[in-house]
Amino acid sequence: MDHSSVLNKYPTYRDSLIKGYWLYLEGRRMDDNAEGYWRVHDKLYDLEGFELTHPGGHEWISMTKGTDITELFESHHISPIAPKLLEKYFKKDADAPRNYNLTYDENGFYKTLKRRVMAALPTLDTSVIWISKATSDAVLCGFFIASILAARAEDFYTKLLLIALAAKFGAWIIPTSHNFNHQRNNWRRFNANFVMLGWRTWRTTHVISHHMYSNSFTDMEITVLEPFVQLLPVHGRSKLEMTLNYLLLPVSYFFPFHGGFIFRYLGIFYAKNYKLHWDEILVFLPPIFMFLLGSSSYSLSNLLDTLILWNIIIAFASFLFVAVAVSGGHHSPTIVHEGDDIKSMDFGIYQMLTTFDRKEAALNLPIAVLYFGDHVLHHLFPTLDQAVLPQLKDILEKTCKEFDVKYFKYGAVKSFFGLLKQISKTKGSKIRDVNINQK
Numbered sequence: 256m257d258h259s260s261v262l263n264k265y266p267t268y269r270d271s272l273i274k275g276y277w278l279y280l281e282g283r284r285m286d287d288n289a290e291g292y293w294r295v296h297d298k299l300y301d302l303e304g305f306e307l308t309h310p311g312g313h314e315w316i317s318m319t320k321g322t323d324i325t326e327l328f329e330s331h332h333i334s335p336i337a338p339k340l341l342e343k344y345f346k347k348d349a350d351a352p353r354n355y356n357l358t359y360d361e362n363g364f365y366k367t368l369k370r371r372v373m374a375a376l377p378t379l380d381t382s383v384i385w386i387s388k389a390t391s392d393a394v395l396c397g398f399f400i401a402s403i404l405a406a407r408a409e410d411f412y413t414k415l416l417l418i419a420l421a422a423k424f425g426a427w428i429i430p431t432s433h434n435f436n437h438q439r440n441n442w443r444r445f446n447a448n449f450v451m452l453g454w455r456t457w458r459t460t461h462v463i464s465h466h467m468y469s470n471s472f473t474d475m476e477i478t479v480l481e482p483f484v485q486l487l488p489v490h491g492r493s494k495l496e497m498t499l500n501y502l503l504l505p506v507s508y509f510f511p512f513h514g515g516f517i518f519r520y521l522g523i524f525y526a527k528n529y530k531l532h533w534d535e536i537l538v539f540l541p542p543i544f545m546f547l548l549g550s551s552s553y554s555l556s557n558l559l560d561t562l563i564l565w566n567i568i569i570a571f572a573s574f575l576f577v578a579v580a581v582s583g584g585h586h587s588p589t590i591v592h593e594g595d596d597i598k599s600m601d602f603g604i605y606q607m608l609t610t611f612d613r614k615e616a617a618l619n620l621p622i623a624v625l626y627f628g629d630h631v632l633h634h635l636f637p638t639l640d641q642a643v644l645p646q647l648k649d650i651l652e653k654t655c656k657e658f659d660v661k662y663f664k665y666g667a668v669k670s671f672f673g674l675l676k677q678i679s680k681t682k683g684s685k686i687r688d689v690n691i692n693q694k
Contacts (some may be wrong), residue, residue, distance in 0.1 A: 260597055261471040261605075263354050269472060274479045275518035276459035277526040284321035288351040293344075294323040297353065299586035300344040312440030314455070319463065326467035329359060329602060331437075331638050333373050355468070357602045365603025365635070368654045372636060372647055383620065383642040385504055390624045391431035391443050398424035398449065402541050402568055406549025416570055424573025425450045426579070427625050429457070434624060437462055437637040448537035451516035451569055455532075460515075466637055469585055470592040476580075477485060479514065483507050486586055487593045488680035500678050505578070512573035513566070582629050583613045583665075588680060589671025590663065604660055606634045611663035613670060617645075631662065 260604055267282035269691040284291075293316075302309075306316035311331070319327065325621050328337070359366055405417035432446035436458050447454045464475040470487070472478075477486050482505040486491065492500070516538065522529040542565040551559040591597055592610040599605075617630035623629060629644035632651055639647075655662045665673065 260591075260593065260595065260600065261356055261468055262355065262473060263352070266473045269478055270483055273518060273521055273525065274475070274514060275522050276456045276475075277519075277522040277529060279459055279464060279475055280318060280322065283323070286354050287321070287323035288349060288354060289323055290350065291321050292346055293319060293321075294349060294353070295328050295341065296359075297349050299346045299349050300341060300348040302344050304397065305344060311438055313457070315439070318455070318459065321353060321691060323353060325353065325355065325359075326357060326602065327463065329369075329574065330636065331364075331468070333369060333636060333638070335373075340406065340507075356600045357468075357605055358600050359602055361603045363603070364599075364607075364654065364658045364660060365601055367658075368603055368635065371650050372653065375647065375650060379643050379646050381640075381643060384640045386620045387431070387434055387444070387624045387640055387641075387642040390621045391435065391446065394427040394431050394625075395446050395449065398428060399541065399544060402565070403543050403549045405568070406545040406564055418564070418571070421568045422571035422575055425568060426575035428572075429576050429580075430627055431624055432462060434641045435458065437466075438640070439638075444535055445537055448534055449541055450572055451512045451538055451571050453515055453519050453538070454534070456515040456519055462637065466634060469606065469634070470590070472593050479511060480507050480581075486581075486678055488595070488677075488682050491681050501675070504678065505545065505583075508574040508577040508581070509570045510573065512569050513578055513665055515628050569634070580627060582674045583616075583667060583670045584627060585610055585678045587611070587663075587665065587670065588676045589673070590677075592677070592680075594682065602636055604658075607631060607655070607660050607662065610634045611665050611670070614666045620645075 264286050267285045268278050269282070271278060287294060290299055291361075293302045294300075302316050302320075306313035309316050315331075328341075332338070398421060401417055401421035405414055405421050408414040408417055428446050428450050429452060432443055432454070435441050435443035436447065436454055438444075444454045447457045459473040460479065464473060465477075468474050470477065472487070480486065483499075484507050485500055519535075521532070542561055545565060546553070546558055546561040550561060586592075590611060591605070597605070597608060610631050612630050613626065613628070616623050616626040616630070620628075623645070624641050627633065628641065629648065632644045632647055633639075633641065635651070636644075636647075652662060654660075675688075
C-alpha cells in the first residue's frame with residue numbers, strides 16, 4: 256500500500272478477481288478487529304438476536320456481524336435513541352485499535368452538523384416523499400412495459416427504440432431503489448434485483464463500502480472496475496496502460512449488472528455459510544414476462560431470442576447507469592482520493608472532500624431521485640429520503656461556512672472532464688485548502 260488516509264491495513268481480498276459482496280464482507284471480518292462481534296468506535300457489542308427486532312431490518316445486523324460498523328452506525332442513526340439502546344448490548348472494549356482513521360469529535364464538523372439536522376427533523380415537510388416513491392414505481396413499471404414491448408416488436412427500428420427505452424428505465428431503477436435501500440427494510444429495495452445487480456450486492460458495494468469510505472482502497476465501486484480502469488492515483492502507469500485505461504473505461508460500463516449477478520452466485524461455491532434467498536427469483540421475472548407476453552409462440556427459439564434480448568437490455572442499462580454514476584459525484588482532481596493527503600479525518604469533512612453535487616440534478620425532485628441529487632447531503636445522512644434533502648441545504652452551507660469546509664458543485668461537462676483528468680493521475684496530491692475551525 257503506497258499511502259492510505261483512511262485505512263491502517265490494506266483490504267484482504269481487494270485484489271481478488273472475484274468481486275462478490277460476500278467476499279468483501281469476509282475480508283472485513285478479517286481486517287476490522289471486531290473479534291466476531293459488532294464494533295462501534297473502540298467498543299464491541301453482541302447484537303446476536305437483536306436482528307429480529309432491529310427497526311431497520313434484520314439484514315443490517317446479520318450482514319455486518321464481525322465487522323466495524325462505526326461509520327454505518329453514526330451516519331444511519333441521527334437521533335440519540337440508538338446510542339442509548341446500543342449500550343444494552345455492550346460486550347467488552349476492543350483489544351486492537353480501529354482499522355479506520357475517520358473521527359467523530361463532538362465539537363467537530365460532522366457531529367455539529369448532525370445535531371443541527373436532528374433539531375430540524377421535526378420541521379421537515381415529509382409529504383414530499385410521495386414524489387420519490389412515485390418516481391421509483393413509475394420507473395419500474397416503465398422498465399417492464401418497455402421490455403415486453405421490445406420483445407413483441409417486429410420492426411427493427413421500433414425494437415431498437417424500445418430496447419433503448421427499456422435500458423434507460425433499467426438504468427434509473429438503481430438510483431431510485433438505492434434511495435430506499437439505505438432506509439429501513441421496504442419492498443422498493445428489491446427493485447435492484449430486476450436488473451441483476453441485486454439489493455444485497457448493492458447494499459454492500461454501495462452502502463456499506465462506497466458510502467462510508469468513498470474513493471478509498473475499501474471502496475468497492477472503485478475496486479470492481481479494476482484492473483481494467485484505475486481511478487486511484489497510486490499506481491505508476493506506462494503510456495500504453497494509460498491509453499488502455501481510457502479505452503476500457505466505457506467498455507467496463509457494460510458489465511457491472513451482469514457482474515453483480517455472476518459474483519453473487521459464485522458465493523454458492525466459494526463463500527462460507529452462503530445462503531440463497533427467496534428474492535433471487537425476482538431477477539427472472541422480466542424475461543418471464545417478456546417471453547409470456549411478448550412472444551408470438553412459446554417455442555425454444557423464441558425463448559432463446561427473449562433471453563438474448565433481456566441480456567442486451569441489461570448490458571445497456573448497466574452502461575447508462577455507470578456512465579452517470581462514475582462521471583458525476585466522486586471523481587475529479589479536486590476531489591480527494593486514496594493517496595491524497597488531507598488535514599482532517601472528521602467523517603463529515605471526508606465525505607465533503609470526496610463527494611460533489613451535480614448542478615443539473617437540482618432542477619426538481621424527480622430529477623434529483625433519478626440522478627443522485629443533493630449527493631453530498633445524501634452521503635452525510637443516507638437514511639433520509641431523497642425528497643427531503645433540499646430542505647437541509649441551508650444548514651449544510653451554514654456549517655460549511657463556519658468550519659471553512661469546501662462544498663463542491665459541478666456541472667455535467669466539468670464532472671466528465673474531471674473524470675478523464677482523474678484517471679490520468681499517477682500519484683496523490685497534497686490538499687492544502689481545507690481549514691478546520693474547532694468550535
